[in-house]
Amino acid sequence: MEFKTIIEPFKIKSVEPIKISTPSERKIYLENAKYNPFKLESDQVMIDFLTDSGTSAMSANQWAGIMIGDESYAGSKSWEHMHSTIKDLTGYHHILPTHQGRAAERILYSVLGGKGKVFISNTHFDTTRANIEYTGATAFDIPIPEATHPKDYHPFKGNMDIEKLEDLILKHRPENIGCVILTVTNNSGGGQPVSMKNAKDIHSVCKKYGVKFFLDCCRIAENAYFIKHREKEYEDKTYKEIAQEMFSLADGAVMSAKKDALVNMGGFLAIEDEKLSEKCSSLLIITEGFTTYGGLSGRDMEAIAIGLKEIFEPDYLLYRIKSTAYLGEHLDKMGIPLMLPIGGHAVYIDAKEMYPHIPVNQYPGQALVCELYLKGGVRAVEIGSVMFGKYDKAGKLIPAQMELVRLAIPRRVYTQSHIEYVIEVFSKLIENKEYVKGYEITYETEYLRHFTAEFRKL
Numbered sequence: 001m002e003f004k005t006i007i008e009p010f011k012i013k014s015v016e017p018i019k020i021s022t023p024s025e026r027k028i029y030l031e032n033a034k035y036n037p038f039k040l041e042s043d044q045v046m047i048d049f050l051t052d053s054g055t056s057a058m059s060a061n062q063w064a065g066i067m068i069g070d071e072s073y074a075g076s077k078s079w080e081h082m083h084s085t086i087k088d089l090t091g092y093h094h095i096l097p098t099h100q101g102r103a104a105e106r107i108l109y110s111v112l113g114g115k116g117k118v119f120i121s122n123t124h125f126d127t128t129r130a131n132i133e134y135t136g137a138t139a140f141d142i143p144i145p146e147a148t149h150p151k152d153y154h155p156f157k158g159n160m161d162i163e164k165l166e167d168l169i170l171k172h173r174p175e176n177i178g179c180v181i182l183t184v185t186n187n188s189g190g191g192q193p194v195s196m197k198n199a200k201d202i203h204s205v206c207k208k209y210g211v212k213f214f215l216d217c218c219r220i221a222e223n224a225y226f227i228k229h230r231e232k233e234y235e236d237k238t239y240k241e242i243a244q245e246m247f248s249l250a251d252g253a254v255m256s257a258k259k260d261a262l263v264n265m266g267g268f269l270a271i272e273d274e275k276l277s278e279k280c281s282s283l284l285i286i287t288e289g290f291t292t293y294g295g296l297s298g299r300d301m302e303a304i305a306i307g308l309k310e311i312f313e314p315d316y317l318l319y320r321i322k323s324t325a326y327l328g329e330h331l332d333k334m335g336i337p338l339m340l341p342i343g344g345h346a347v348y349i350d351a352k353e354m355y356p357h358i359p360v361n362q363y364p365g366q367a368l369v370c371e372l373y374l375k376g377g378v379r380a381v382e383i384g385s386v387m388f389g390k391y392d393k394a395g396k397l398i399p400a401q402m403e404l405v406r407l408a409i410p411r412r413v414y415t416q417s418h419i420e421y422v423i424e425v426f427s428k429l430i431e432n433k434e435y436v437k438g439y440e441i442t443y444e445t446e447y448l449r450h451f452t453a454e455f456r457k458l
């Protein structure tokens with residue numbers, strides 16, 4: 001028998017209370033936070049959609065793993081567990097544990113990067129780009145053209161533009177390419193999936209020119225879900241088999257375990273090439289830790305090993321993708337302008353279209369983030385000109401390409417009624433949307449200003 005309702009495939013054993021606040025309390029909290037939700041205290045937030053990174057609920061099995069974590073400096077059993085799990089999944093021979101994704105990135109890109117080197121990706125995640133540019137290298141994003149049109153449907157909007165890839169390799173010459181990085185799913189491109197066909201095409205182009213190909217595999221299980229259900233020839237494969245096939249096309253991978261490994265901290269770097277892994281291991285020992293822990297506790301490694309298996313369970317993935325889509329589809333039906341189709345880990349709202357009366361230099365995304373908090377105690381993040389805006393020489397704002405607001409859904413944390421509540425908050429929000437005002441920045445830092453900026457309501 002088929003049912004329409006997909007239930008959370010877990011029971012709740014341990015709970016964390018949510019403090020229910022009133023609109024008048026939230027008004028004061030937000031004023032004190034200078035209209036920047038990053039400055040709110042977590043117990044002032046009712047539903048926290050700031051990020052899906054490191055915010056997953058661990059399973060009873062993972063918590064049991066925490067207790068049996070082996071804290072030996074060298075040759076820990078928990079490392080053995082993490083190592084064999086990643087080896088089985090990725091097929092790569094050399095696995096380096098790191099304290100989070102960006103540590104793996106820093107190690108890999110400082111070995112492959114440097115002045116004159118070029119990196120090419122569907123979209124570099126911000127820490128990826130920062131680590132590449134820090135070495136003096138250049139990073140190019142080449143998503144397919146559909147990626148920047150929020151409303152156009154494409155089943156794999158995270159794909160890389162293969163023609164541009166070949167052009168860039170030829171233009172900069174193969175020997176200058178640090179590597180090609182495929183981010184699955186494409187986080188900065190709206191959490192959109194990448195097809196196996198695209199990964200195969202990238203593999204062929206890289207092979208033809210002798211260029212290295214790495215996966216940024218933070219959300220490879222969520223990506224595998226989309227491949228199984230949207231790419232015909234994969235419908236009979238398991239999610240793990242799909243991920244394994246994608247790993248087999250690349251020379252290695254970096255992962256932030258804070259995403260699809262269902263843990264609160266951790267990451268790894270996996271490499272096939274022995275020489276490259278030796279160079280990376282030296283850096284690992286200098287800055288992260290010995291090769292059998294790399295900045296992680298034994299208990300962290302145990303939890304990662306277990307999480308990497310749980311993430312491929314079909315009931316979990318069905319619930320994960322369908323529950324994200326459920327929120328998106330209801331907001332879409334209500335007329336909230338969204339990035340479509342809905343990706344794996346988040347729903348993105350087009351704030352420029354939602355508040356057409358607020359000019360970009362008055363930050364429509366920030367206005368929406370503040371409204372969501374004031375109305376419902378929901379915390380989201382602006383991904384627009386507050387985050388990516390720059391100034392020209394005359395001090396005029398050069399806006400970001402899009403003014404988005406992201407609702408990132410933590411894994412296994414919120415139930416259906418939390419989501420119903422958020423949908424209801426939006427229904428209240430559209431009632432008076434013409435009256436919402438923009439903001440101006442009263443304080444900002446030179447880099448990553450969105451974390452600490454202060455605002456004034458106009």
Ligand SMILES: *Cc1c(COP(=O)(O)O)cnc(C)c1O
Pocket residue numbers: 053100101102103125127128183187216218255256257258259266267
């Ligand atoms: C989160 C993330 C990273 C960085 O990982 P951290 O664990 O936050 O350091 C890199 N790439 C992608 C695609 C990510 O989502």
